[in-house]
Amino acid sequence: MLPIAAVPIAIASIAASSTIPIERRRGERAATVFTIGKISFDGRSLPCMVRDLSEGGMRIQLPAPPPPGARVLIEMRGLDPRLARVRWAVGHEAGLSFDLRCCPADIFAARTSRSGRIARQPRFPLRRAVPLLIDNRPIPAMIENISVGGARLTLSEPLEDGRQGVLGLTLGDRDGVAGTICWARDDSCGFRFVQPISSVTLAVTLDSVGLS
The missing domain is CATH 2.40.10.220 (predicted glycosyltransferase like domains)
Known part of the structure; x- marks a missing residue:
């Protein structure tokens, strides 16, 4: 296997930037997540870091986000595959809006089943x-x-x-x-x-x- 160079992600500078658009409906709150997601686009499926989640979408981080307007399929632990659109992309971060709104509380509850087994990370x-x-x-x-x-x-x-x-x-x-x-x-x-x-x-x- 060919050696793979590390891809630095300037988390601090991205988080501190005031240029990242925030698109949420009035009264909608985002929950901080920090978990692994799976994003599929252009025939590829890649892991991403889900930074926060709301009813209408999520903020993700990956080395090369798809461009604004791209259609993607996103999933994470507790969230079944869901169609979304990229609304903005800055550096290594992107904001997604879901086609169908979700309930974050239900997603967090689904992360552990009734049997006590924790939902798997994306494969x-x-x-x-x-x-x-x-x-x-x-x-x-x-x-x-x-x-x-x-x-x-x-x-x-x-x-x-x-x-x-x-x-x-x-x-x-x-x-x-x-x-x-x-x-x-x-x-x-x-x-x-x-x-x-x-x-x-x-x-x-x-x-x-x-x-x-």
């Missing part, structure tokens, strides 16, 4: 053959999908839950990602990263290799 397809190093022994594996917190793998041999290892994948400046097998079924398993990767690193990875 992104990434077919990549990599070694999984377990006890200093490389095991051939295929990445099926990836999120900021982990990956689904197909393995050449079954492994049990709780095994720790290193996935031979370069993400940003990380050459190999440490993690733990959190579930295993037949020849598939879930590999939870010890340290989540950033949405920027994941977005640049998916976009640059053309697998999003």
Whole structure:
């Protein structure tokens, strides 16, 4: 895999800028979120950071936002895929307006189901053959999908839950990602990263290799 350069995001300067348009209906309040979303446009699906959410839209952050007027599909934990339009884009941030308004309180409530299970972070397809190093022994594996917190793998041999290892994948400046097998079924398993990767690193990875 080709090395991927870090893409700096000037969060402080963007947040402090007074030029970012704010388009909300009168009386509409935005809730601060700071969670990972999934935005799809131009045949691509990329992770983004959802900064705030209101009934009519959201403010997101990603390395290269789509231009104003673009039609996108957006989702996040607790929010099913929803059509939206880009109203403004400044630097690495963009404001989206939903086609159909939502209820933020319902979204936050849906993030945890009645059974107590937390809704999953968005997954992104990434077919990549990599070694999984377990006890200093490389095991051939295929990445099926990836999120900021982990990956689904197909393995050449079954492994049990709780095994720790290193996935031979370069993400940003990380050459190999440490993690733990959190579930295993037949020849598939879930590999939870010890340290989540950033949405920027994941977005640049998916976009640059053309697998999003």
